[in-house]
Amino acid sequence: MTALDDIDRALVNALQDDLPLDHRPFAPLAEKLGLTEEALLDRVRALRASGVLTRFGPFFDAAAMGGAFCLCAMEVPADRFDEVNDKVNAHPEVAHNYERSHKLNMWFVLACETPEGIAKIAARIEDETGLKVLQFPKLQEFYIGFRVAA
Amino acid sequence: MSIDATDRAIIEALQSGLPLVPAPYAEVAKKLGLEESDLTTRLAAMKESGVIRRIAAAPNHYKLGMIANGMTVWDVDDAVLAEVGPKVGALPFVTHSYERPRALPDWPYNLFAMVHGSSREEVEEKRQQIVDLLGDALRSSDTLYSTRILKKTGLRLRKKGG
Numbered sequence: 001m002t003a004l005d006d007i008d009r010a011l012v013n014a015l016q017d018d019l020p021l022d023h024r025p026f027a028p029l030a031e032k033l034g035l036t037e038e039a040l041l042d043r044v045r046a047l048r049a050s051g052v053l054t055r056f057g058p059f060f061d062a063a064a065m066g067g068a069f070c071l072c073a074m075e076v077p078a079d080r081f082d083e084v085n086d087k088v089n090a091h092p093e094v095a096h097n098y099e100r101s102h103k104l105n106m107w108f109v110l111a112c113e114t115p116e117g118i119a120k121i122a123a124r125i126e127d128e129t130g131l132k133v134l135q136f137p138k139l140q141e142f143y144i145g146f147r148v149a150a
Numbered sequence: 151m152s153i154d155a156t157d158r159a160i161i162e163a164l165q166s167g168l169p170l171v172p173a174p175y176a177e178v179a180k181k182l183g184l185e186e187s188d189l190t191t192r193l194a195a196m197k198e199s200g201v202i203r204r205i206a207a208a209p210n211h212y213k214l215g216m217i218a219n220g221m222t223v224w225d226v227d228d229a230v231l232a233e234v235g236p237k238v239g240a241l242p243f244v245t246h247s248y249e250r251p252r253a254l255p256d257w258p259y260n261l262f263a264m265v266h267g268s269s270r271e272e273v274e275e276k277r278q279q280i281v282d283l284l285g286d287a288l289r290s291s292d293t294l295y296s297t298r299i300l301k302k303t304g305l306r307l308r309k310k311g312g
Contacts, residue, residue, distance in 0.1 A: 012214070015207035021190040024172055037172040044170050044207075052213045057167035057205060058193070064200040065153055065161075071250065071262075089301045097300035100221065102292070104257070107221070108301070134257065140232075140249035142263075143239025 004052065007033055011043055012052060068115040069095075071136040072122060073104040074129075081105070087128045093121045104134065153201065156184070160192060161201075168205065216266040219296040220273040222280060223259035225252075225289040231261065234287050238263050241283070243276045258290060270295065 004012065010033055019025045030040040047053045062069055076084045081099075088094055088108060097108035112118050122133040153161070159182055168174045179189040196202040211219065226234060231249060238261065239247040247263040263280060267273040277293060 012207065012209055016209065018204035018206055019168075021175065021193055021205075023176065023186065025174065026172060041170045041172070047207075048170075050213070051210050054208045054210050055167040056170065056207045058161075058164050058196075059203040059206065059208070060161060060165065061200055061203055085300055094301060096302050098219075098296040099298035099300055100294040100296055102294045104294075106300070107294070134253050136250040136253070136262075138248045139251060140235065141239075142235040142247040142249070142261075143244060 007035070008043060008047060008052075011040070012047065015044065015053070015056065062111050062113070065113075067111065067113040068118050069112075069138065070110045070118045070122075071138075072108055072110055072125075073134045073136065074106045074125075074131050075104050076106045076129075076131060080129075084129050084131065088125055091121055091125065093117065153196075156182075157192060157196065157201075160189065160196075211266045215268050218267045218270045218273045220265045220267070220270070220277065221294045221296070222263045222265050222273075222277055222291065223294065224261040224263070224280070224284065224291045225258040226261045226284060227287045227289065228260065230287045234284055235261060237283055238280055241276075241279065243267070244280075259292065265293075 011029075014029055014032075020028075024037065026037050026040055030037045033040065035043075044053065044056060048056065074084070074088075084106065085097070088106065089097055091110075093110050093112050095109045095111040097106065099105060100107050110118050110121055112121065118135070118137070122135055125131075126133050160178075163178055163182060169177050171177055173186075175190050175193070176186045179186040182189070193202065193205075197204070211217075224238075235247065235249060238244060241263075243265055244263045245266060247261070249260055250262055252258055252260050265273050265276050265280075267276060273293065273295075277291075281288065281291070
């Protein structure tokens with residue numbers, strides 16, 4: 001856990017809101033926090049350097065660009081986990097991959113530039129590993145905030 | 151929504167982030183040979199169409215002490231999912247929530263809600279609030295904790311045809 005002061009906390013919270021498309025988009029927040037823009041940006045750089053913020057910029061939606069995402073899961077035998085993990089992660093379309101506490105113990109997200117790409121990559125992973133890839137595409141989105149209170 | 155070559159160049163320039171300078175759009179526009187107003191007009195259009203969800207910070211949950219990551223999954227009566235789904239999504243601690251298809255017989259769950267907490271106990275407490283909210287609509291549920299991050303990269307555009 002990283003030690004953050006009150007201003008850092010306020011920044012982490014405020015910077016999860018949409019940044020305006022203004023010439024000086026950080027100015028209103030800097031004023032609110034009693035900082036100069038440079039002082040604010042120094043803090044943001046420090047938060048990025050320490051890994052508290054992984055990035056700052058646009059969140060793109062591949063689906064809105066004609067691409068597609070799909071959450072996938074596999075039941076990987078414990079003694080094959082590392083080998084299968086290497087094969088799955090070797091695909092650049094695998095954006096995230098988590099080990100989880102369940103019989104279905106490997107959960108990854110495929111991000112492809114076309115919807116057909118999902119089925120193609122999933123089939124390729126099945127061929128390479130001999131294991132079934134369950135596909136859980138998003139049917140309906142109830143909320144996607146990715147917000148976290150610092 | 152289709153994006154043209156200029157939009158694509160903008161996305162490629164911004165996929166690792168916005169420059170941390172007082173006038174970031176002016177700097178990106180200059181690099182791309184665009185007027186700042188052209189860039190911001192295009193970014194506004196991409197927001198309008200949903201290509202850009204927002205321009206904001208991506209915090210690392212783990213660095214903020216949110217070390218328990220629970221994917222809570224729920225088998226909810228389809229007849230009421232449209233009604234209760236948004237209520238689950240609106241809970242302040244749910245970071246994302248989706249309807250996804252069941253994979254019967256092994257996977258009866260049709261509602262996914264990601265819950266982060268500083269401990270598994272905290273996630274369990276939050277989970278109980280979802281149990282209470284779903285009430286009679288709930289048939290069964292489970293929580294899958296992440297035990298290891300195996301890979302994590304952002305969206306990476308590849309060259310067309312790649």
